[in-house]
Amino acid sequence: MEGALLKNSGGKKAEPGHSRLSSSIGNALSKWDKRHFVLGGANLRWYKSEGAAEAQNEVSCSGALVSVFEQGKGGFDFNLETSDRALWLRAHSELERAEWVSALLEAGAAIHPHSPI
Numbered sequence: 001m002e003g004a005l006l007k008n009s010g011g012k013k014a015e016p017g018h019s020r021l022s023s024s025i026g027n028a029l030s031k032w033d034k035r036h037f038v039l040g041g042a043n044l045r046w047y048k049s050e051g052a053a054e055a056q057n058e059v060s061c062s063g064a065l066v067s068v069f070e071q072g073k074g075g076f077d078f079n080l081e082t083s084d085r086a087l088w089l090r091a092h093s094e095l096e097r098a099e100w101v102s103a104l105l106e107a108g109a110a111i112h113p114h115s116p117i
Contacts, residue, residue: 008088
């Protein structure tokens with residue numbers, strides 16, 4: 001699966017000894033960037049734009065947790081959390097979000113036990 005999603009800037013989890021609260025606040029106040037995502041096998045890669053030669057980053061979906069949130073004023077948000085990263089993503093429609101969540105689950109992620117939806 002591939003397509004454009006909005007990605008919240010930031011996303012790395014706080015290092016040991018640093019405040020998770022300040023990390024969370026920083027992520028919440030950061031901007032949303034349009035990125036091109038490609039899910040291949042168990043890996044989710046994102047690129048600055050469609051057709052970019054190199055991925056900006058990559059995470060494994062194996063063992064990751066997905067949370068789905070109520071529709072916000074900016075779109076249809078969901079989160080993919082790995083052991084070292086939390087990706088805050090925004091789809092343009094509820095259907096698009098459902099398709100991405102389904103694909104992430106097929107790639108080895110699981111629904112977070114505390115997911116609001």
